Amino acid sequence: MTTSDNIREERLKKLEKIRALGINPYPANFDKKQSIAQTREMEGKVVKTAGRILSFRTHGNIAFADLKDETGKIQLFFKKTELGDESYKNLM
Structure with missing residues (x-):
């Protein structure tokens, strides 16, 4: 192969x-509500955005993803203790 x-x-x-x-x-x-550029200015608030995942990496019980659209790029952070075991496992 x-x-x-x-x-x-x-x-x-x-x-x-x-x-x-x-x-x-x-x-x-x-139903995308905010661009990534808008999302970057809304830290701590609930947002609904979309884009292409450029990279995804895990480090033990946390994971990171880089999400990009036509307005910019943002790093997403996932924490197993906040998502729960099943949801975190489904990220992989």
Whole structure:
């Protein structure tokens, strides 16, 4: 198996995992309320934004993701103790 075959296989496994959770991996729309530029100025508030995940990394019981849209980039922070075991596991 080539590296590209391995990558494709891994992506297909992740796709099936998302579907098994009852989540549509390709929704027709998403009601985005704020751009990332607006979100950056709303720290501590509930926001609803969207973008492309450029990177995702874990460090024990925390995880980080870089989310980008046409207005900028923001780092997301996930903490296992706040999300709970099941939700945190589903991030992977």
